[in-house]
Amino acid sequence: MKKKLLNSVVAVTLVAGVLAGCSDGGSGSASNQGSATAPADQAKGANKEERTLNMMTGVVGGKTPEENTQFEKEIERLTGIKAKINKPASDYDQKLLAAIAGGEKFDLLQVSKDMMNKLIAQGVLTPLTDQVKGSKTLSDPNVLPTQEWDQLKTKDGKIYGVFTKFQGGTMPIIREDWLKKLNLQEPKTLDDYYNVMKAFTEQDPDGNGKKDTYGLSTAGLNDVQGFFAAAGLKQRYVEKDGKLDVPYSTDAAIPVYEWLNKLYKEGILDPNFATNDTGKMRNAFLADRVGIITYWDAWVGLLNNARLQQDPNTKFEAKGLPGVTDPSGKNMLRRGDPDVWVIPVNAEHPKTAFEFIEWWHTQPGITLGSLGIKDQDYTEKDGKYELTQAGKEHASDHGVPFWYNKSVQPAFPKLKGVQEAQDLVMKYATVELTPPNWADAEKIINEYSFKAILGEMPAADAVKKMREQLKAKKLID
Incomplete structure (x- = not known):
């Protein structure tokens, strides 16, 4: 109000x-x-x-x-x-x-x-x-x-x-150096991501002898398109036959919420994900506290550059990933407004x-x-x-x-990892549909998504309540 x-x-x-x-x-x-x-x-x-x-x-x-x-x-x-x-x-x-x-x-x-x-x-x-x-x-x-x-x-x-x-667009960004250190393959499916994130949480990838790392951190639901792609779901709104809908509020999203809840219950997902802002998420990644974040392609290079400025001999390596493939083998990333x-x-x-x-x-x-x-x-x-x-x-x-x-050439080469990340965006990402009432819908989506991920409500119930609220407020057709 x-x-x-x-x-x-x-x-x-x-x-x-x-x-x-x-x-x-x-x-x-x-x-x-x-x-x-x-x-x-x-x-x-x-x-x-x-x-x-x-x-x-x-x-x-x-x-x-x-x-x-x-x-x-x-x-x-x-x-x-x-x-x-x-x-x-x-x-x-x-x-x-x-x-x-x-x-x-x-x-x-x-x-x-x-x-x-x-x-x-x-x-x-x-x-x-x-x-x-x-x-x-x-x-x-x-x-x-x-x-x-x-x-x-x-x-x-x-x-x-x-x-x-x-x-550009957003995607999962991984600590490629941790992946190499633990002799793991780049993940493609939700199961692959779970296994990699679990290893990042339990196998001391930063080498400090402490169990103080997480497999995944996010800033709320920002930029998690790469995971919901497993169910072929687009972030924010979609329009079909003149009607607006929110894919994250459909039954197809339930398995993804359950997967995220599994990460949370097992201590793989940063417990502060729901209250993180992007700065806190980035800082956790730079400070060797988390192995995967979801963020902009440009930040692949900025993160690499930040650590390089601190230590020219750093082994730190951020890399953008195309996200999870759906059952047909397709990827779906988010290109930002x-x-x-x-x-x-x-x-x-x-x-x-x-x-x-x-x-x-x-x-x-x-x-x-x-x-x-x-x-x-x-x-x-x-x-x-x-x-x-x-x-x-x-x-x-x-x-x-x-x-x-196109007539203005960069004075310097792009930062490490940026071009590869941008190539993924141009190949797999599409622009979001953001109607003027998105902020009102987002509050409802966040409320019930967080309840599902935090285990405060079964995912199926959370999706049902989310959809009821969106319809009641005429935010979906």
């Missing part, structure tokens, strides 16, 4: 700003305004508004508040746009909604597709369809592949957001915001979003790049670890 009230306040706040005549709708392309690095397709002189941006981002920007200020200055150096970046350290969506409800006006927001859908439903985002079609940069299939736009279009074909980066740039309807500088979005997909924008700040994160001479110590620690990720633009 509190979240619904906050969402209503957000909608009223933004719409009220429009009624007060605080902004232009942002139609048409923005211009260079003399910026040497702005996209060439900007109509000269079209942008008469002040070249200032008030932005709120989740991952784009500096790694610390101090570096975030330097990031703002780098944007101004490269584009001539004075940017103010509000980048919360945690609880991004809640703080975003609270900031807007408090009356703060933003020109540009970085949000998930899920959040974008909610804001579209509230009527508080500027449609960008015409601007995207009229932009030589964003309509170029070598910059943003044509088929990828299908992820973002509404049912009536409108575009409200533009990709911030290439979004993309992060997007959106422009609120009450933005005071909508043309400058769209100019920035276009610039973000050019060489200098991608360099800033990946390598970071020149002379702080990297140095460049005669086209050759070198990371500073800070740059190495930041792992070439200031919001854009990977991108679409």
